[in-house]
Amino acid sequence: MKKSRREFIKYGLKTGVAAPFLFSGLSSCNFGSEDKKQEALSTAEKKPLKILILGGTSFLGPHQVSYALNRGHSVSIFTRGKTKPSIHKDLFDKVEQLVGDRKNNLKALENRKWDAVIDNSGRDAEWTKSSAELLKENCGLYLYTSSTGVYYPYLKSDYKEDAKVLLKEPQDITDEYEKIEYWYGVMKANSELETIKQFGKDRSIIVRPTYMIGPADKSNRFIHWPIKLNRGGEVLVPGKANDMVQYIDVRDVAQWMIRLIEDKNVGTFNAVGPKEQQNMYDFVEEAKSAFTAKSSLVVVDNYEFLKSQNISDIVPWIMPINNNSGSAKINNQKGIANGLTFTALRKTVKDTHNWWTSDAVSQEQRDKVELNPESVLAREKSILEQWKSR
Numbered sequence: 001m002k003k004s005r006r007e008f009i010k011y012g013l014k015t016g017v018a019a020p021f022l023f024s025g026l027s028s029c030n031f032g033s034e035d036k037k038q039e040a041l042s043t044a045e046k047k048p049l050k051i052l053i054l055g056g057t058s059f060l061g062p063h064q065v066s067y068a069l070n071r072g073h074s075v076s077i078f079t080r081g082k083t084k085p086s087i088h089k090d091l092f093d094k095v096e097q098l099v100g101d102r103k104n105n106l107k108a109l110e111n112r113k114w115d116a117v118i119d120n121s122g123r124d125a126e127w128t129k130s131s132a133e134l135l136k137e138n139c140g141l142y143l144y145t146s147s148t149g150v151y152y153p154y155l156k157s158d159y160k161e162d163a164k165v166l167l168k169e170p171q172d173i174t175d176e177y178e179k180i181e182y183w184y185g186v187m188k189a190n191s192e193l194e195t196i197k198q199f200g201k202d203r204s205i206i207v208r209p210t211y212m213i214g215p216a217d218k219s220n221r222f223i224h225w226p227i228k229l230n231r232g233g234e235v236l237v238p239g240k241a242n243d244m245v246q247y248i249d250v251r252d253v254a255q256w257m258i259r260l261i262e263d264k265n266v267g268t269f270n271a272v273g274p275k276e277q278q279n280m281y282d283f284v285e286e287a288k289s290a291f292t293a294k295s296s297l298v299v300v301d302n303y304e305f306l307k308s309q310n311i312s313d314i315v316p317w318i319m320p321i322n323n324n325s326g327s328a329k330i331n332n333q334k335g336i337a338n339g340l341t342f343t344a345l346r347k348t349v350k351d352t353h354n355w356w357t358s359d360a361v362s363q364e365q366r367d368k369v370e371l372n373p374e375s376v377l378a379r380e381k382s383i384l385e386q387w388k389s390r
Contacts, residue, residue: 046262049073050113052139054102054131055120056095059216060145062088063254064118069094071258078109079121087216087360102127106134116141116261125190132198141261143205144195148270148330150208152185153323160331161208161268165189178323192268205260206268207253210330211315214250214348215355220369221315222247224377225287226353227370232293236380236387238317239280240301244328245316248273249343256340265338272332273342280317283345290346290353300387309383314376 051068055061056077066088068075076096098108102121109131117139122128132142150165167189169182188208196204213222228235253271260269278286281299288295300306303319312319318327332340355361372378 046071049115049261051075051116051118051258051261052109052112052114052135053077053118053120054122055079055118057083057092058120059218060212060250060254061120062091062216063214063251064120064257065095066091067251067255068258071262073258076112076114102131106131109134111138113138115139116143118143118145118257118261119191119195120145122191123187125187125194128191129194129198132195136198136203141203141205141264141266142195142199143207143257143261144192145257146188146192146206146208147184148208148210148272149181149185150189150192151326151330152181154326154329155323157326157329158331159270159326159329161270161334167193181323202266205257205266207257207260207271208269209253209271210246210248210273212250212253213247213316213352214343215351216360217250217352218365223352223356223369224314224375225284226290226349226356228377228380229284229288229295229349230291230293230353232291232295234380234384235284235288235295235297236376236384237281237284237297237299238301238306238311238314239299239319240303241279241281243280243317243320245278245280245283246272246274246328246330247316249348252341252343256335259339263339267338269335269338269340270330270332271335271340272330273340274345275332275336275342283316286345287349290350298384298387300383305387305390309379309386310374311376311383 049068051073053061053064053075054077056065056075057079061077065075065077069091074096075094076098078098078100080101081097081099100106100108102124114135117131117135119128119131119142122131122144128144135142148159151159151163152166156163166182166186169179169186173179173182192206195206211221217223248271252273256271259265281297284297288297303321306312306319316328318324320326320328356366369375370377376383
């Protein structure tokens with residue numbers, strides 16, 4: 001089902017929050033707290049900064065807040081005041097909470113000074129232009145949270161940060177899925193330009209994450225794997241041996257962003273993991289090591305059969321055909337050279353499962369996923385029976 005990115009973006013449009021960093025709705029919890037050694041690294045040498053986060057209460061934001069506060073910085077967030085943070089909830093008592101609207105009410109940001117701005121909620125290039133234009137005289141750096149979606153359509157490979165991106169949507173697209181994909185990539189690309197136009201290249205940081213996974217992700221696009229691998233038994237593994245996957249722990253992105261700001265490390269960076277290339281089979285083999293349950297992996301490598309079962313993606317696997325042929329071929333070397341680090345996959349998977357089975361997620365939320373008759377989880381046994389009978 002073409003839903004991992006499409007429904008994710010549609011949900012963001014309905015709620016007025018930017019993809020791909022929606023979703024909080026969690027109870028107070030602290031799953032997979034940041035590695036203390038990394039938190040302490042050179043913290044004493046860093047000057048405390050005043051950081052403004054546009055957004056801050058959703059998937060990526062609370063992890064940024066936690067890391068920034070632990071490193072001695074002060075944080076302000078600017079939101080509509082409708083989404084209450086719940087992961088790291090206790091830390092938000094230490095956060096200045098400003099209320100307004102990116103679309104038409106930036107009054108709370110007027111005549112204020114910060115060392116750096118992180119724009120998590122920029123889902124419209126005009127929003128980015130307005131906020132950056134207002135803040136450029138009183139703030140040092142502007143970090144725009146973009147996406148590897150700027151490279152869509154993924155028709156090439158080894159996408160580096162200087163790859164050409166679309167700035168205008170094609171007019172002859174009729175497929176609804178593709179329309180959304182094109183809109184999202186073009187919107188992000190133009191927002192990047194507005195950031196640089198207002199702050200200049202010497203004060204702009206652009207970070208382009210791939211699929212972010214980890215605790216607090218309510219998109220449910222990745223939770224299939226922690227649930228299924230914890231249960232064990234026969235596990236459907238889609239794709240061919242050369243189908244590569246890319247993903248990154250949300251905490252790695254959040255922490256790296258704060259360090260980029262601390263170091264005044266400007267430029268455009270892909271935030272993409274894993275560190276080394278990985279195919280889908282190796283991904284599942286590594287992910288299943290997070291649990292003690294025994295799993296028997298059943299490879300389903302026929303695209304036509306998968307499509308007949310309405311399976312075109314189970315993130316991080318995306319069927320690499322047509323406009324998605326290069327979606328998992330983003331170059332991460334510049335990011336690594338500039339301090340991007342990676343949480344072990346088994347830890348990410350385990351922490352995500354711990355979050356999913358905790359009070360942070362209601363039973364109603366779990367049931368919507370685990371009891372959904374259209375999900376691969378629910379249909380897996382039947383699908384595998386059909387596959388074996390071929």
